[in-house]
Amino acid sequence: MDPWISSQPSLSLDLHVGLPPLGRHHHAPVALAKPKVLVEENFLMQPLKKEPEVAALETELQRMGEENRRLAEALTAVAAKYEALRSQYAEMVSAATTNPSSTSEGGSVSPSRKRKASETSHDTAAAAPQNQHPQHHPHGLHAAGVQDQTECTSGEPCKRIREAECKPRVSKLYVHADPSDLSLVVKDGYQWRKYGQKVTKDNPCPRAYFRCSFAPACPVKKKVQRSADDSSILVATYEGEHNHGQPPPPPSSSSHDGAAGKNAAAAKPPSPPRPVVVAPAAAAAAPIAAPHHTQQLQQQHHQQQDVVAAMGGGAGEPVGVAAAAASEMIRRNLAEQMAMTLTRDPSFKAALVTALSGRILELSPTKD
DNA sequence: CGTTTTTGACCAGCGC
């Protein structure tokens, strides 16, 4: 899989129990699918005095090996689906870029931009880059990027196209957050500057408006609001597409979401250095806590749906952010779930201890 | 001192 796995603390034991060592270059999750029953092998290599206890353990190990294999297969299936979806998305993106007229780029500007022409003119110019996919026009000001403008200058259909057909590059991200934490900060790896807050009609919780502050010209905007149904869920709505790469993760834990100084402070307490979209509180407490974990999985499910929606719907949302972050979280959760499942299983622990002791004995110079 | 957040005011679209 990806390097991220190797950085997962919960997986850093390198125990070689069923799963291959997680090296630096796992390109596909399928790599996990190869069950290596090293524990079993090591264990069986012992000069056995086949006592009933040993036999029982052996049976147990075999059973776990089977289970391990099943899990690996399930993981393979999930990974395959993930890859399929991703390639599907890539195809759609390429199709969209080769035939821009069919994808109605226009809406990327906030659909409700209501400023006057003078403002919108420079606004669209500024917003243009977000309309294209970064890999094509990283710096904007190309035909595709100006399309919004051209559509608008071509006549009044502009508005309608924008609001109806051209679904703006909007994607939503559902992030689990501590309900007691009132801040509206969603960690996604980018730097955001808050420029407004508003209480909306349908939700008692205020909505915060952010702009990407990493690149001055980046047109991406983000709205964050707690879900009206579940205050522990933060709904982040991204509009537009970053015209710059993702800011490099800070070497240590420090300002990540917020730009500098106060922003970082207000943007959140120390957070995981990765662009994970889990709210810091949850991220800090969740990895081992079952309830949080469940919520995270639900959250992950939401995100998965959103990613799929983004793939199927508006071609090329800020999926560069949203989808990447979502998939990141999905994978992370997957790994955490696996690690938790294993570490919480007493029989697994017992087998692990047995295997380790057997291995130690085997490697011991005094072994006979 | 520079940057960001806060927050009231303003603007424009929409529905009646």
Next chain:
DNA sequence: GCGCTGGTCAAAAACG
């Protein structure tokens, strides 16, 4: 035309 609403601006405050 008027009020409601969402989105944005910009001055003041806050922070490191």
